[in-house]
Amino acid sequence: MSEDERARIYCRLSEALYHKGSRDLAVECARSAFELQSQKEEVANLCAWVFSNCGEHAEAATAYEQLLAIRPHWAAGHRHASGSFAAAGRLDRAISHGRTASDLEPLSSEFAFHVGCLLETVGRPAQAAVYLMRAAAVDPADARVLRQLSATLFVLEQSEQAVALALRAVALTPTDPLNALHAAELLLRTDRYDEAAAIILGVVEIHKEDAVGFRLLSATQMLRGRTEDALVAIDRALYLSPHAAEYHFHRANLLHRLGRLDEAAEAFGRAAALDPSNPHLKRSQLAVYFDSGRLVEALAIGGELIGASPDNQEYAEAVLQVLHRRLEMLDADYIVLGERPLRRVLRPRLRPTIFAALRTQLRVVYALMMRETRTRLAESKLGYGWALLEPVLHILMLSLVFAVMMRGRPPIGDKFFIFYYTGIIPYHLFVHTSSSMTYAVSSNGPVLQLPLVSTFDVIMARGLVEVLTDVVVAIILLAGFFAVGRGVLPHDFRALAGSVVAVALFGCGTGFVNAVINAFFKSWDKIWAQLTRILYFCSGIFYVPGMMPDWIRDILAWNPVLHAVDWFRSSFFPEYEPHWLDRSYLAIVAALSVAAGLYLERGLRRHLYEPL
Amino acid sequence: MIALEGVSKVYRTRNGQKTVLDDVSVTFESGYNFGVLGVNGAGKSTLIRLIAGSEVPDLGVVRRYARVSFPLGFGGTFHGALSGRENVTFIARLYGAKMREVLEYVEDFAEIGEYFDMPVNTYSAGMRARLAFASCLALDFDLYLIDEVTEIGDQRFRQKCAAAFRERMQRADIILVTHNIHTLRQYCDRGAILANGKITLFDEIGSALGRYHRLVQESL
Numbered sequence: 001m002s003e004d005e006r007a008r009i010y011c012r013l014s015e016a017l018y019h020k021g022s023r024d025l026a027v028e029c030a031r032s033a034f035e036l037q038s039q040k041e042e043v044a045n046l047c048a049w050v051f052s053n054c055g056e057h058a059e060a061a062t063a064y065e066q067l068l069a070i071r072p073h074w075a076a077g078h079r080h081a082s083g084s085f086a087a088a089g090r091l092d093r094a095i096s097h098g099r100t101a102s103d104l105e106p107l108s109s110e111f112a113f114h115v116g117c118l119l120e121t122v123g124r125p126a127q128a129a130v131y132l133m134r135a136a137a138v139d140p141a142d143a144r145v146l147r148q149l150s151a152t153l154f155v156l157e158q159s160e161q162a163v164a165l166a167l168r169a170v171a172l173t174p175t176d177p178l179n180a181l182h183a184a185e186l187l188l189r190t191d192r193y194d195e196a197a198a199i200i201l202g203v204v205e206i207h208k209e210d211a212v213g214f215r216l217l218s219a220t221q222m223l224r225g226r227t228e229d230a231l232v233a234i235d236r237a238l239y240l241s242p243h244a245a246e247y248h249f250h251r252a253n254l255l256h257r258l259g260r261l262d263e264a265a266e267a268f269g270r271a272a273a274l275d276p277s278n279p280h281l282k283r284s285q286l287a288v289y290f291d292s293g294r295l296v297e298a299l300a301i302g303g304e305l306i307g308a309s310p311d312n313q314e315y316a317e318a319v320l321q322v323l324h325r326r327l328e329m330l331d332a333d334y335i336v337l338g339e340r341p342l343r344r345v346l347r348p349r350l351r352p353t354i355f356a357a358l359r360t361q362l363r364v365v366y367a368l369m370m371r372e373t374r375t376r377l378a379e380s381k382l383g384y385g386w387a388l389l390e391p392v393l394h395i396l397m398l399s400l401v402f403a404v405m406m407r408g409r410p411p412i413g414d415k416f417f418i419f420y421y422t423g424i425i426p427y428h429l430f431v432h433t434s435s436s437m438t439y440a441v442s443s444n445g446p447v448l449q450l451p452l453v454s455t456f457d458v459i460m461a462r463g464l465v466e467v468l469t470d471v472v473v474a475i476i477l478l479a480g481f482f483a484v485g486r487g488v489l490p491h492d493f494r495a496l497a498g499s500v501v502a503v504a505l506f507g508c509g510t511g512f513v514n515a516v517i518n519a520f521f522k523s524w525d526k527i528w529a530q531l532t533r534i535l536y537f538c539s540g541i542f543y544v545p546g547m548m549p550d551w552i553r554d555i556l557a558w559n560p561v562l563h564a565v566d567w568f569r570s571s572f573f574p575e576y577e578p579h580w581l582d583r584s585y586l587a588i589v590a591a592l593s594v595a596a597g598l599y600l601e602r603g604l605r606r607h608l609y610e611p612l
Numbered sequence: 613m614i615a616l617e618g619v620s621k622v623y624r625t626r627n628g629q630k631t632v633l634d635d636v637s638v639t640f641e642s643g644y645n646f647g648v649l650g651v652n653g654a655g656k657s658t659l660i661r662l663i664a665g666s667e668v669p670d671l672g673v674v675r676r677y678a679r680v681s682f683p684l685g686f687g688g689t690f691h692g693a694l695s696g697r698e699n700v701t702f703i704a705r706l707y708g709a710k711m712r713e714v715l716e717y718v719e720d721f722a723e724i725g726e727y728f729d730m731p732v733n734t735y736s737a738g739m740r741a742r743l744a745f746a747s748c749l750a751l752d753f754d755l756y757l758i759d760e761v762t763e764i765g766d767q768r769f770r771q772k773c774a775a776a777f778r779e780r781m782q783r784a785d786i787i788l789v790t791h792n793i794h795t796l797r798q799y800c801d802r803g804a805i806l807a808n809g810k811i812t813l814f815d816e817i818g819s820a821l822g823r824y825h826r827l828v829q830e831s832l
Contacts, residue, residue, distance in 0.1 A: 262819045370701075
């Protein structure tokens, strides 16, 4: 069998095998045929066809060159050869054939586009532009060509033309995402953000699954200053493509820009996990840690940065800045605690029961009373001396004056001392409590800072101290009278106790009212002091109301302290039983004053005391 | 645990009303130490006093499920005419503590020597602070409120305080107000930012500091 025949049989076999789908065998047969008679046109033709269809591009290229040796002006052949060479990775040969093809047939848009793309790929944009313009001139409605030309012109820094072409491509194929994204990118690069945004929004509207589209939208929104929208877009992109390190990086930068430092740090962490060697990422991560004051973390990142690129001045400066900040903070006044101790979790305390609360209140009032007495001792030299001296002086003075005026006999009984004593003691009990409670709040400011202490406590404590003091003073005075032989024991202890309790309550109730009034009218204590002086003359201390004309006595009978004095007096003098004395009047007034005082104090408590 | 429920607090100042808290509901969990951050005048001290109970809110309630200390950091509760001993006696009595133990502890801890029996008027500011610090530590609180404790004596005394607090923090929590970031990081594990009448709680003191840092920068 001649070579000629064998080659022809191989060719037929190869063709048949190819059509049956046995590509490997088809290629084998084509090789055999090509080895036998490569110079023969129909053999080379078939081999080139089989080779290129079966992906054997290098051999296909050889076959096409063989064919072109026979038919050098076959433009389509040059185009095929160029394609095969390009696929085989030999771009120089591919370009040379491509140019020949386009030069042989300048009216083929496809040929010109093909070589243009090749030239663009190898980085010869100027030559690429020539061919792409040829393609565009032949077929001005081909969006693909326009886009490629636009990209090339942009590389050649003819941005305006590039943008115009890109926009024309978009206009020709409004639904093609590639053209749209290309145009958007060029618009972004030429600072035409709003137009870019319009185009990208159009793209992602149609292509809802396009991560790249959303990434670009995010960039656009960021450039337009709409950081929140940018964040929404990148979140969508990350949802579509969750493992893109660059997306995480971009998101982290957005969060940083929004001041959401913790989230930013977390996003940087994700990006760094996906792309551990990116120094730009680390630099940004450092910045976010620095801004959030997490200097230890910032320093750790800084260490990695400097370790990876020791000669980078900018990184070194950033790390130095962190170190400086850290030193500034170490410089401050502080206490080193070392590692934090392990702790057991406290069991919450339940709210105290009413009895526990009452016990606490009693404890507080007691503590305050002790403090009051201490303070009184510490504040004046005389201390409690004055408490004793004051009634003694009063009684002495009244006794002297009236002993002369009354010619030796008091209105009741036969002892001046006891008569005035029975007037002064209830009067003082009322005046002392009501007056000193008036400024209990203002003089206890510091103690009121203690959470346990309320205004009620300080007012109450002050009142109780006064009552107790006056009672003790009364007992001492009586003892004193006995000592000088002029003592008299009360005959009716129930009346004694009743009158003391009633007047003490009246004093305390009035004291609460006074304390509240004094919080709002600062000079109330002075007015009150004047009122007590008037009271001194209206309370039957140095006279008996019975000595007065009826109409005056009827007026004086409105004074509860007068009843207190007469009640107290009646317990000492059995024959003294005045018909105007109304014990229940005093009791009711005392109860009312206590109720009013406590009610006012409770209701206005938060206004009584303004903390510093 | 401290729970603020719908708490509002408004102050009248010379320049009109100042809202410190505006309908705030937050819970300071027990078992954590909180650092309170806020710009000057935000009302940190008021917040501390509200938690302590030294002040009552205009609206809402503060619920305390713990023995809360008085705000530590000011010796203002001491009566100048009374001696240190008398003042401490008062506080011990007030809180129902064992008098002798408290007095011994304070006398030993405050290191003010014979001044302990002299009127507090005669003390230096540092001595007052020592007395306040010692008497607060002497009482067994579940929650210590500390408001800007800065100068407590010399370095040695500060170390001593730190040691005492460290020991105490094993069974007590603190709520701390300070501008010293380092102290905050050392003592606190959670943070709270007080700004514009609202409180934001952070599970990490670091995040609180970060946000606060940002806040301060924004306000500049």
